[in-house]
Amino acid sequence: MGFFAWSAPLFGRYGDRWSPETVARYRDWLRPHVPPGGSVLDLGGGTGALARRLAETLECRVTVLDPTPEMVVQMEPHERVTAVIGSAEAMPFENATFDALVISDAFHHFRDQEGAAREIARVVRPAGGVLVLEFDPSGWMRLVVLGEKLLGEPGAFFTPAEACAFFSRFGIEGHCEHEPGGRTKYYFLGTVARPRA
Numbered sequence: 001m002g003f004f005a006w007s008a009p010l011f012g013r014y015g016d017r018w019s020p021e022t023v024a025r026y027r028d029w030l031r032p033h034v035p036p037g038g039s040v041l042d043l044g045g046g047t048g049a050l051a052r053r054l055a056e057t058l059e060c061r062v063t064v065l066d067p068t069p070e071m072v073v074q075m076e077p078h079e080r081v082t083a084v085i086g087s088a089e090a091m092p093f094e095n096a097t098f099d100a101l102v103i104s105d106a107f108h109h110f111r112d113q114e115g116a117a118r119e120i121a122r123v124v125r126p127a128g129g130v131l132v133l134e135f136d137p138s139g140w141m142r143l144v145v146l147g148e149k150l151l152g153e154p155g156a157f158f159t160p161a162e163a164c165a166f167f168s169r170f171g172i173e174g175h176c177e178h179e180p181g182g183r184t185k186y187y188f189l190g191t192v193a194r195p196r197a
């Protein structure tokens, strides 16, 4: 059984870890891209805890795409949240389906990050938003990186500067900053390029 299959009940129980202030921050970042009634993809959304919160605060529809059925079955039903089983590297969506995309604590798990970035730039509409929430592997987070490796999940982590440079290669321009309250977590907030005229 894989890492996420066995850890799914833990995510189901303790995964809803976003304070109202944090959710409000994400809402303010995403609102320029997501109108009420718009659509957001939560890629690697697991048990859907963040998806539910975004659906409520942004008054939008959220699709969770995740390859681990054991995670997805933990989802509490929500009228504006839909779950789809699938992987970042081959998403079962038309081009430009979403106004924005969120990835929380999942990008470092994607085995083919370049393939995933190409798919992100395809399924998010031009000028749509991309919010990636990640851990900074420098400092004491190295221990978490090592711990995940020992548990059989070898993540591929980027520093904030590496993340910005990486997404830029796929036409997703943005900036990275540490989240308030420490240097362990950062976000990349970007925009998918409009096609050249």
Ligand SMILES: C[S@@+](CC[C@H](N)C(=O)[O-])C[C@H]1O[C@@H](n2cnc3c(N)ncnc32)[C@H](O)[C@@H]1O
Residues within 6 Å of the ligand: 004, 011, 015, 043, 044, 045, 046, 047, 049, 050, 065, 066, 067, 068, 071, 086, 087, 088, 089, 103, 104, 105, 106, 109, 110, 111
């Ligand atoms: C640490 S969990 C985070 C779940 C959720 N985003 C959260 O913040 O609670 C990482 C998730 O990434 C998913 N995942 C792993 N590889 C993936 C891939 N190639 N494409 C999409 N999701 C993937 C796992 O199934 C798991 O649900």
